[in-house]
Structure formats: structure tokens, C-alpha cells
Amino acid sequence: MSRRILLIGSLLVALGVRAQTPEPGLFTADGRPASWTQLLEVAGAVEVVFLGEQHDDTVAHRRQLRVLEALQERYGDERPLVLSLEMFERDVQLVLDEYRAGLITEAQFLEAARPWRNYERDYRPLVEFARAHGWTILAANAPRRYVNRVSRLGREALTALSPQARAYLPPLPYPEPSDLYRRRFLKLMRGAGHGPMHVDPERLLQAQALWDATMAYTLAEHLMRQPEALIVHVTGAFHVEARLGTPEMLRRYRPGTRMLVVVLRPSADPLRFDPAQHMGLGDFVWLTPDH
Template identity: 30%
Template sequence: MTQSIKTNLQESARIVTETHRGLERKKKEKQRKIFFCLLPFTFYCLLSALPAYAETEKNSCPPRFVLTTPSNNVDITFKDWDKTCGNLKSYILSFEEMLLALNKSNVVYLGEIHNNPKDHKNQLKIIQELYKQNPKIAIAMEMFQKPYQGVVNQYLAGKITEEELIEKSEYEKRWGFPWQNYAPILNFAKEKQLSVITLNTPSEITRKVAQKGLESLTPSEQKLIPPLSEIQTNNEEYRQQLESVFQQHQAANHGNSTDIENFFQAQVLWDETMAEGIAKFRKTYPNYQIIVLAGQGHIIYDYGIPSRVARRLKGEKFIQRSVLLSPPDNINQPKQKKAIADFVLQGGLR
């Protein structure tokens, strides 16, 4: 329950108490009956006002650090520690403690560094451990683009080989990071007959938006993405964060965009498309836990995918948790309005 709701509830209780004291004795019993009749309705209204997704840490509170291997030598420091965040020791968790929290979540984001093999091995470990607790899980993957859902389904059903999956999904062309990073995860999904959701926007569309903007898309191209009205680019903090990424791309002569606005639109389109896929699956299969595999940039501070999933599921009570599988370059940013993630793995392979 949020602090504001607690405060409102306390204030309501104070007013009711003072009112009772001022009533005549003959009216007390009647008022008491009315109060207790209305209390369940009042409590229901308060519950309805709770947020649709998990609250985040206050301003300068960092994420929980998860030690994947017990060690007394892990160097974890927090500059300008805010004592209102509580005991610093409570921010250092074991892998098992993190799993307990993730097990209670409806959507779990595993933020990877694409070319880090350790991240992918920890992804598989987390998926396997969550499966033990709840076999009703689905794996949502940034690595496959939406038009190739049928190809992935064929592989999971045993109708095509792994080599055919790579070829028919155009994996090398459309993603290109080492296949061996993801093969064990897909093999596990096939073995356990888990759903795998292809999340990503087709490369042709993302590239075109990066070069010419959203308005350049044809009606046929727009059918492959969320409605333009749902592609929201009004998060200024996210825009500022991506401006630095854009500048790095320009300095290294990378990317398809020479315009920051088009670059931002392409990134948001990417996020919105993936969020739409997650939200649709959640609405269709509400009893399933969704484990999302995506790059850290789509997850940190909830700017990318998580906030856009929450927007699409507004009014539904569910819990999202985010895990960074490797520490990001800059984890201590006390001026941010929320923690960079819920958990950050520290210490290498589990």
C-alpha cells in the first residue's frame, strides 16, 4: 500500500473517530452500524487505487545486488547513501532470495548484454529455477522478429530442425549475435513444451523509421507494428538517455540514423512493439508467468518495455520485476526517480 493511501486511511479513521465522539449516545449504535457496513466498500475502493504494477524504490535507493557466488571480496559501494532507504545490508541478496521474489512476479525482465555469454547462462539458470516452481511460463524474446512466430512454433513442435530455425527465421541477418548463446534456452523451451513469443519489430521497419521517421511508413508497414497512436515519445528522461547513445553511435559511425528524433522514434517503436506482444499474451494467458529476454537498454528505469506493458494493462493488478544480468556502467544515479532495476547480478556465473 502506498504512503499516500496509508495517510488517507489514517486521516479517514481520525475523522470517523472524532465524529463518533461528538454524536449523542442514542445515535452511536446507529452510526456504528453504518460505519461497519461502509467499511468493506471503502477498503475495496482503496485497493482499487493501488498501482497496477510494483512500486519502485524512492529517489536515491539503488537496486538489490544479487551475489551469484558467495564471496567476501565483492566490492559493492554506494556513494552518498540515503539512510531513508534503510539498512545497506538489505540491498545485498543471495541468488535464492532473488528467485523467491521473482517467483511471485507475473512478468520478469532479464536484461542482458547481448555479447556476454555469462548473461545467457544465467538467463537459462533463472528460467530453469522458475520453471521448477511454476511450469506455466512463457519466454518472450527480443532476438526473434514478430513475422517469424510461426517458424519458432514449428521448431518447438519438432517439425523443423535447429538449422532450419536459424535459416527460416533469418536469425543471422536479423539478429546476428552468437547462436550458441540462445540455443540452450530454446532447447529447454522445446523439451518442456514452453511457449516462446517473438517480440521484435521487423528490421526493415525499424531501419526505415531511424532514417525517415514514423510518418514515412506505408499502411501495409503499419500493420506490422502497434497503432501509431500507441507509440508514445513523451518521456523526456528516456529521450535524454538515448541522446547520449545516439551521440556515441554517431562518433563511431554506427547506426542507420543521422537525426536524433528519428533515432528516438525507432527505439520507442522497438519498445512499443515488444510491450504489445507481452501485454497481448498476458491478457490471453493471465495464469502464465512471462520471462522477457531483452537488452538492458529496453529495461532500465522501466523506460522502455516495462512502463509500456503497464500502460497497456492499466487497471490490472500484476507485478513486474527487472533483473540486470551484469552490472551496468553507471549504476548509482541518485537523481533518478526510480532504481535502475529491481536486481543486479554481481559476481559472474551462478
């Protein structure tokens, strides 16, 4: 954990970023108050910015839009900017591209792209901002039907898919989850009361790992095509906390990728960093009101 906590401090020193007025609720991995300027300076020095959210946290979604706006203002003339979303699956990339290009209407896009139920409130502002400013938009996730197949039958069941279907997934076999991620996932399942006796927890873990691997492979693929890009990837916080999950899969697919993990976490007291709950969750931890 100490190496991850030191990462953000080392990067700030390397960039020569001076302390600024702290942004309310924004902290470094070890709990030091951080400024908006610090966050943006570090974001500009990496290739992928992970924004880990609780999916129903409306404050977090507004802050994500604020990040996009600031990156556009600061880096829009310097680097290609990319919005990557867990909320869309790779088999709807063509639909997303057609909407981004103005070839189809929004109604047609929504009918074909299988958006999440909270798309209108929480994710549409991100997509529309990116579209208005010419950002590439990536549908990053594995099709849910294939994730479900793994949860029912195991990862080996993917080999029965057609080459066309497998094109929506990372190369098989996809990487195994790390031991630390495995322990965190199984602890989460037990704590949340998931995993009834008829469900194999190992298969649930392998399904989770397929999500992580697919999103990581989507990011790696794009950086191989456009290495100068700055990608903002919006995803559930568990996929990125402690630089596990998707970030560690990305390191396997594209070693040396520079990345920044920002975890947005609801808290009863968003101005107080609790080491027992928040230490090392991300390079930055941004606490939001827990309503």
C-alpha cells in the same frame, strides 16, 4: 527514483521473504546484497520478468538459463511459463511455433527465422530448454525493416504499410517515449559517438521506441490471452533499465501488469555495487565479470 527502489523491498516484505545467503553479485536496486531465494520468490509473484543484458555477455546468458531452470523447477507445475525474446521478430512467429512443435527441423528453423549471429552460443540454450519443457516461445521484436523505415523517414512512414505488414507492429500510432527515456537515449547516443549530422536523432529515438512498443505489445497480447502466465523476456538492458522503455510501454498497453526488472551488467568488480553506476538500474542488479 525512490519509488522504484522501494518497490522491491515492499514486495519482499509482502511475501514474507527472509534474508538468505547472498548470491554473489546480486543486489537490490539500492545496493543491498540479495539472495537467489529472494529473486525467485519475487519472480513468482509477477507476470513478466525482464532480463536485461549486454548482448555479448556470455556469463549473463548462462545466468539467464539458470533463471529459466529455477523457474521451471519452482513454478512449472503451477503456471504456464513463457520465454519472450527480443532476438526474434514477430514475422517469424509461425516459424518459431513450427520448430517448437517439432514440425520442422532446426536447420529449417534457422534458415527461416533470421537468428542473431551469436544465437548458437548464447540464445540456443534458452530456446532449447524452453522447447524441451513445453514453454511458449514468443518472437517479440518489430521486423527490422520497419524499424529502419522509421529511422529514415519518421514514424508517420509506417502508415504506408499494408494491413498485413502492420499486423506485425503495435497499433499505430504507437506511444511516444517518455521524457526521461528521451533524455537517457540522447545522452547515450552522444556518449557513444552515434548520431552523425545527417541522421535525425529524433528519428533514431522513434525507431528505438518502436522496438520498445512492439515488445511491450507482444507481452500484453499474450497476457490478455493467458493472464495466469509467467513471462521471461530477454532483451537488451537499455530497453528496461530504471523501468523505462519496454516496461513503461507495457504499463500503457496493460496497466497494472506486475513486473520485475533484472539488469545483468558487466563490472570490473562484480562483488561491489557502485551507487554511481548501478543505483536503480533494475529491481535487482546482477553484476557479471567484465572480461
